[in-house]
Amino acid sequence: MRELINNANYDVVVVGAGPGGSMASYYASKNGAKTLLIEKSQEIGEPVRCAEAIPRLEDFGIIPDPQFVRNHIKGGYLIAPNGKKIEVKGGKTDGHVVERKIFDKYLAIRSARAGTKMAVKSRVVGLEHNGDGYDVIISHLGEEYTVKAKIVIAADGVESSVAEMAGLKSKKIPTQVCSCAEYEMTNVKLLDNEMMEFYFGDICPKGYAWIFPKGDTANVGLGVIDKNKKAIDYLNEFIEHPILEGRLKDATPIEFKCGGAPVGGPIEKTVDDNIMVVGDAAGQISPLSGGGIYLSMSCGSMAGEVAAKSIKNNNYSKDALIEYENRWKEKYYDILMAELKYKNVLQKLTENELNALADAMDEKLEEVDVKKIAFKAVKKAPSLLKYFKEII
Amino acid sequence: MKVNHEKCGYCGACVGVCNKLAIELVENIIVIDTEKCNDCKSCMMVCPLNALEE
Numbered sequence: 001m002r003e004l005i006n007n008a009n010y011d012v013v014v015v016g017a018g019p020g021g022s023m024a025s026y027y028a029s030k031n032g033a034k035t036l037l038i039e040k041s042q043e044i045g046e047p048v049r050c051a052e053a054i055p056r057l058e059d060f061g062i063i064p065d066p067q068f069v070r071n072h073i074k075g076g077y078l079i080a081p082n083g084k085k086i087e088v089k090g091g092k093t094d095g096h097v098v099e100r101k102i103f104d105k106y107l108a109i110r111s112a113r114a115g116t117k118m119a120v121k122s123r124v125v126g127l128e129h130n131g132d133g134y135d136v137i138i139s140h141l142g143e144e145y146t147v148k149a150k151i152v153i154a155a156d157g158v159e160s161s162v163a164e165m166a167g168l169k170s171k172k173i174p175t176q177v178c179s180c181a182e183y184e185m186t187n188v189k190l191l192d193n194e195m196m197e198f199y200f201g202d203i204c205p206k207g208y209a210w211i212f213p214k215g216d217t218a219n220v221g222l223g224v225i226d227k228n229k230k231a232i233d234y235l236n237e238f239i240e241h242p243i244l245e246g247r248l249k250d251a252t253p254i255e256f257k258c259g260g261a262p263v264g265g266p267i268e269k270t271v272d273d274n275i276m277v278v279g280d281a282a283g284q285i286s287p288l289s290g291g292g293i294y295l296s297m298s299c300g301s302m303a304g305e306v307a308a309k310s311i312k313n314n315n316y317s318k319d320a321l322i323e324y325e326n327r328w329k330e331k332y333y334d335i336l337m338a339e340l341k342y343k344n345v346l347q348k349l350t351e352n353e354l355n356a357l358a359d360a361m362d363e364k365l366e367e368v369d370v371k372k373i374a375f376k377a378v379k380k381a382p383s384l385l386k387y388f389k390e391i392i
Numbered sequence: 393m394k395v396n397h398e399k400c401g402y403c404g405a406c407v408g409v410c411n412k413l414a415i416e417l418v419e420n421i422i423v424i425d426t427e428k429c430n431d432c433k434s435c436m437m438v439c440p441l442n443a444l445e446e
Contacts, residue, residue: 041419049403123418159407159417174409174434181401181440231440258440260405280408 005119005138005145010036011311012304013136013149014116015124015162017044020279020296021155022107023060027304028153029115033311036147037108037116038138040123045104049158049259051182051219053196053212054103054293055095060301062110068103069096070215074194080358081201081351083243085191091367093196097214107297127152127165133274133316134166150316151307152275155300158260160281168269170281176264178207178290181231182221183239184255189247190218199243200354206347207290209238217254223261223290225347231258261290265340266333271321276303284332288339288346299328342370345387356381393429393436395422399443406435406444 014025017039025037041047053073057064073096075089112118119138122145126137133150154162154170158177163170190213191197197211199222209222222238224231239248266283270276278284278300285292306324310316349357360380361373374388395406404417414428415435422443436444 040417047402047420121419123416157404157408159404161407161413161416164413171411172408174437177405177409177438179405179438179440180403227437230442232442256401258401258405259403260408260438260440262408 001119002140002145004036004117005122005140005147007146008036009148010034011149012036012151012153012307013038013134013147014153014155015136016040016155016157016279016281017108017118017120018104018155018157018279018296019107019293020284020300021153022104022111023297023300024153024155024278024304024307025116026107026111026114027301028307029111031305031308031312033308035116036149037111037118038122038124038136039108039118039120042121043101044108044120045101048100048257049180050100050257050293051180051210051212051221052100052214053095053097053291055092055291057096060297064096065106068098068106070099070217071097071213072194073097073196073213076196076198077191078358079197079199079243080355081203081243082355082358084355084358086358086361086363086365087195088365088368097212097219124156124162124165127162129166129274150274150311151321153303153307154275154277154281155279155296157280158262160262163267163275163277163281166272166275168267168272168275168277170267170277172262172283173264175225176262178223178225178261178263179231180221180223180259180261180290181235182219182257183235183253184214184217184257185220185248185251185253186217187250187252188218188220189250191247199238200346201351203238203241203243204234209234218251219257220248220251221257261285261292263287263290263343265336269325270328271318271325273318274316274321276307276321276324278303284328284336286339287336287343295332299332302327338370341390345391348387353384353387356384393424393426393431393433394445395424396443396445397421399441401441401443403440405438405440409434409438
């Protein structure tokens, strides 16, 4: 592997072999760019920091392969503090729960088969602009190596260090990061074997708790924003909470996962001369659900395509790479900003207000149309108007 | 800041909020550069496991 990183020259160097990085490198390679994908861990897909639910993969031309798909998902239950359940089915709720360790590796192999070279157990420790591109300094087994890249794609996840090394502001504000903890458990009694469960209220301030079916197991976790109490403490209370009606009584953990979800909306600048930022590093994650795999894969694909096009045109300046930012913003910016607004409203509601909101909602929904829900809720519970007036 | 490796789940959330680039996740070990750290405690707030200590 050393010859891949020892004074080698690449058109595109992608940092981070998560779904965003693997899609970016796949499209860069597929469209003719000489591409290196760098992963700092010795194992791709580890450690898992995620609840592992993903929407439909068909949009990416990827078949939901049984090697990584653990469960089909047909929808979810939104559960209010008083226990009222709202059933949501169809549309965006349709998807899968996957084994991320295998899924991430599958996407990396797919990229490698398109021509991407890969360096594992290789950590980027420095980025120096050399006039024509970047010198990427890599630490591998205690030795430092340098590769030259005309374009760097920073897909280094929530850690977001690579873009910052290039002078882009990608570090997140702590009050905008959801702190997550999760047990993967077996012997869980689910409400429905193909439905996700979402719990809101004081059991998990400013976030939510979840139970996602995963074949023989279920991911039981939560994401919270709280200065005083830790996610793990909320989680240990949640698994014994009466709202679960003893459904975890016989459950036992088989894995523990934790992580930070940057739910504060996208970063301001995702391109500069010779660099693009994708995925969690760019804040491309739903502020409302904390889901980021679909966005990372979609935006990563765009970054890879734009990178290859820029290489063909021999122009890797910000003026050329801005096409990536324009494309992803056109598709997702308004949605992300609207979700950010909804999240900020939702975070302010007390348990009583959440219950009032749930009581005003239909018990079965085809999709979550926030405006429609807010309008109906205010009609039934006018006290909610102070929160929802901006949305309506 | 110091990290209690017994409590750490090596998720990297702390790395993502460190404006001083003082924290790195190297494989399964959080490494804090105490020279760069300005004790802002951002990392402490986002840690899911209370693994960061003053």
